[in-house]
Amino acid sequence: MKSNDSVSKYPGQTRLALRNIDEIDPHKIGDYIDRDGYLALGKALKMSPDDIIKTIDDSGLRGRGGAGFPTGKKWSFVRAAQGDTKYVICNADEGDPGAFMDRAILEGDPHSVLEAMTIAGFAVGATKGFIYVRAEYPLAVSNLEIAIKQSHGKGFLGKNILGSKFDFDIELRLGAGAFVCGEETALIASIEGRRGEPTPKPPFPANSGLYKKPTLINNVETLTVIPMIILRGATYFNTIGTATSKGTKVFALAGNIKNGGLVEVPMGTSLKTLVYDIGGGAPSVFVGPNKVEMKRAVKAVQIGGPSGGCIPASMFDTGLDYESVKKLGAILGSGGLVVMDEKTCMVDIAKFFIKFSVDESCGKCVPCRIGNRKLLGILEKITSGKGAESDIDELVNLGKTIISTSLCGLGQSSPNPVLSTIANYRDEYLAHCGIKRAEGSGVQGVTPWCPAGVCFKKKAKYCINEKCISCGRCAPICPVNAIHKEGEK
Numbered sequence: 224m225k226s227n228d229s230v231s232k233y234p235g236q237t238r239l240a241l242r243n244i245d246e247i248d249p250h251k252i253g254d255y256i257d258r259d260g261y262l263a264l265g266k267a268l269k270m271s272p273d274d275i276i277k278t279i280d281d282s283g284l285r286g287r288g289g290a291g292f293p294t295g296k297k298w299s300f301v302r303a304a305q306g307d308t309k310y311v312i313c314n315a316d317e318g319d320p321g322a323f324m325d326r327a328i329l330e331g332d333p334h335s336v337l338e339a340m341t342i343a344g345f346a347v348g349a350t351k352g353f354i355y356v357r358a359e360y361p362l363a364v365s366n367l368e369i370a371i372k373q374s375h376g377k378g379f380l381g382k383n384i385l386g387s388k389f390d391f392d393i394e395l396r397l398g399a400g401a402f403v404c405g406e407e408t409a410l411i412a413s414i415e416g417r418r419g420e421p422t423p424k425p426p427f428p429a430n431s432g433l434y435k436k437p438t439l440i441n442n443v444e445t446l447t448v449i450p451m452i453i454l455r456g457a458t459y460f461n462t463i464g465t466a467t468s469k470g471t472k473v474f475a476l477a478g479n480i481k482n483g484g485l486v487e488v489p490m491g492t493s494l495k496t497l498v499y500d501i502g503g504g505a506p507s508v509f510v511g512p513n514k515v516e517m518k519r520a521v522k523a524v525q526i527g528g529p530s531g532g533c534i535p536a537s538m539f540d541t542g543l544d545y546e547s548v549k550k551l552g553a554i555l556g557s558g559g560l561v562v563m564d565e566k567t568c569m570v571d572i573a574k575f576f577i578k579f580s581v582d583e584s585c586g587k588c589v590p591c592r593i594g595n596r597k598l599l600g601i602l603e604k605i606t607s608g609k610g611a612e613s614d615i616d617e618l619v620n621l622g623k624t625i626i627s628t629s630l631c632g633l634g635q636s637s638p639n640p641v642l643s644t645i646a647n648y649r650d651e652y653l654a655h656c657g658i659k660r661a662e663g664s665g666v667q668g669v670t671p672w673c674p675a676g677v678c679f680k681k682k683a684k685y686c687i688n689e690k691c692i693s694c695g696r697c698a699p700i701c702p703v704n705a706i707h708k709e710g711e712k
């Protein structure tokens with residue numbers, strides 16, 4: 224499989240999870256084997272389960288699905304859990320807007336996921352695995368089906384794998400596009416044929432998961448590096464990254480960025496490197512009949528999807544690791560990075576993500592079902608020019624309440640885009656409410672105003688005619704940047 228994006232060839236990458244992407248034909252198991260595929264499985268089957276888990280633990284690998292939970296620890300919980308029947312689940316439900324890391328791995332290197340799940344099954348004592356993959360990824364589904372068949376043919380799946388007396392098999396389950404089904408307890412309900420709604424934790428899936436049996440759930444990117452860690456050892460992985468965030472992370476660069484696509488860098492790489500050195504910054508726009516180039520500056524990145532937050536360009540020295548990003552009110556999440564230029568309205572962005580959470584809330588718990596709807600209502604009021612400063616305070620109070628009272632991770636993180644944009648762009652919220660911070664101290668009243676020129680478009684109509692007084696208000700909302708001062712290009 225060849226990816227067409229330009230950043231995938233960026234030389235400063237450390238490609239562990241993406242090591243085989245573009246290098247192998249995912250339909251040919253021989254290609255995977257030629258690149259050391261299934262060697263780790265052979266090695267693991269000769270190790271003790273405890274030694275496998277220790278190797279994963281020593282590597283410092285943390286879950287790439289969003290929460291960053293230590294993978295070795297999770298495996299040890301499932302291994303220690305009582306029960307004859309245990310399961311391994313690969314979470315391939317990838318639903319964050321702008322994220323496509325797991326998709327690339329499933330489509331381009333499906334055997335690495337199968338090999339990792341089989342090693343995991345041997346380590347925790349499971350003989351059955353499921354890949355819960357979203358139905359919107361038809362190529363991933365068909366490549367996985369082909370890979371499972373080929374793996375059976377070579378004796379890497381099925382009975383008595385490589386003569387070890389260990390049996391393991393993998394089946395696919397298709398998700399129907401509900402974001403909440405990526406949450407592990409909702410995902411389990413969905414596989415069982417129940418409505419995809421979360422359940423309170425504890426019990427955790429490690430003790431009572433699929434069909435109430437001990438279950439290991441890991442993300443695609445978490446799994447795909449397992450064979451490499453087993454083969455090359457923990458040190459190979461834990462010498463990359465920062466003190467607490469080891470290895471690499473795949474990021475999906477999307478939005479207002481010149482070079483969009485997937486890129487894999489060591490944990491701790493700065494946003495500056497990612498956005499400017501790799502991504503090339505914001506693309507120019509070309510306006511007017513002469514296609515005059517207008518350069519645009521990057522304003523912020525939205526990281527972590529609907530659970531994440533916006534980080535302003537002034538903070539781009541931040542290294543991308545779990546702890547540093549959390550300090551800024553966002554989360555590393557699964558790796559979606561949406562870049563926004565100066566023409567992006569941060570209130571509008573917050574509204575977009577809350578609308579997403581309203582649409583995707585399963586409705587089971589009140590704070591998420593009603594609270595997010597209320598947040599959206601306030602944001603709609605503000606972006607239509609009818610808001611007041613007290614509405615901003617209400618967004619903060621309500622957001623904090625939703626976080627502390629929701630049942631699952633969806634509600635517990637959905638207000639983050641609102642809270643982080645208020646923390647970093649309060650002046651933009653104030654402008655929408657008709658309040659402008661005066662030069663010295665205090666505030667003064669003005670007409671509600673969208674500094675990026677995104678909101679109020681439908682309401683305001685500006686005409687340049689003989690009555691024009693050059694107030695300049697039409698300039699930021701002109702969709703093609705056609706308004707310039709006299710003499711300006």
Ligand SMILES: Cc1cc2nc3c(=O)[nH]c(=O)nc-3n(C[C@H](O)[C@H](O)[C@H](O)COP(=O)(O)O)c2cc1C
Nearest residue numbers: 286287288314316317405406407441442445632633
């Ligand atoms: C609303 C919601 C959606 C989620 N979606 C995904 C997803 O698409 N893929 C994923 O791997 N984890 C997702 N997670 C996290 C999972 O619940 C779980 O933590 C993860 O699969 C564990 O794997 P890891 O330890 O390898 O990260 C989601 C969590 C929440 C709250």
